[in-house]
Amino acid sequence: MPFLRQFRAAPNLLTLLRLFIIPFLVINILDGRWTLAFGLIMLAGISDGLDGVIARWLKQITTLGLYLDPIADKLLLSTLFLVLTHVGAIPRYVTVLVFSRDLGILLIATLLFATNTLRNFRPSIFGKLNTFVQIIAVVGIMGGHVFAIPYLSTVTGLLLRAIAVLAPLSAAQYAWIVIQRVSTPVADAPTPPA
Structure with a gap:
């Protein structure tokens, strides 16, 4: 599919909606309109779940979508961490740890990709867990401003502490994986017959 036509693919339109x-x-968060903000985050979550399903169903898996979807997810989550920290809903140290991890991984991945050292940079187990806990924490924090759910603030506090541990732990795991993969010697190609 030509590049410009990829923008019109239904899954990519959903991803663009998320952006x-x-x-x-x-x-809405800065203006204290938490109900509307919560509705928007739910809409973003639904669009994130649907874009992959629709891409497979309509056979519209595109190169643009493969890059745009994770970028949209990371941009949404990072923006929420910043704005929720600004309004005092997330402690600064948690956001600093999250951003330090993400920036470090981005710099290493870019360097490895640019030098053609390593092209396949998959998420690690701790990385996936870290992202999952971040999503649950953000939804919980925003939901706490809309719904009166007992012990929700205690749960979100524990989730934020878990993120503070998982962010550096997943960064260390990425570093370990990269060191192992880069230092593993490539098997010699067989010598062609004379």
Whole structure:
């Protein structure tokens, strides 16, 4: 599929919708309109779940979608961490640890990709767990401003402490994986017959 036509693929339109939601999410959180902000984060979550299903169902898996989807997810989550830290809902140290991890991984991945050292950079187990806990924590924090759920603030506090542990732990795991993969010698190619 030509590159410009990839923008019109249904899954990519859903991903673009998720990116379009971000500024309105920020505005509503900053203005204290938590119900609307919570509705927008739910809409973003639904679009994230649907884009992959629709891509497989309509056979519209595109190169653009493979790059755009994780970028949209990371941008949404990072923006939420920043704005929720700004309004005092997430401690600064947690956001600093999350951003330090993400920036370190991005720099290493870019360097390895640019030098053609390592092209396959899959998420690690701790990385996936870290992202999952971040999503649950953000939804819990925002939900706590909308719904009166007993012990929710205690649960989100524990989730934030877990993120503070998982972020550096997953960064260390990525570093270990990269060191192992880069230092593993490539098997010599067989010599062709004379």
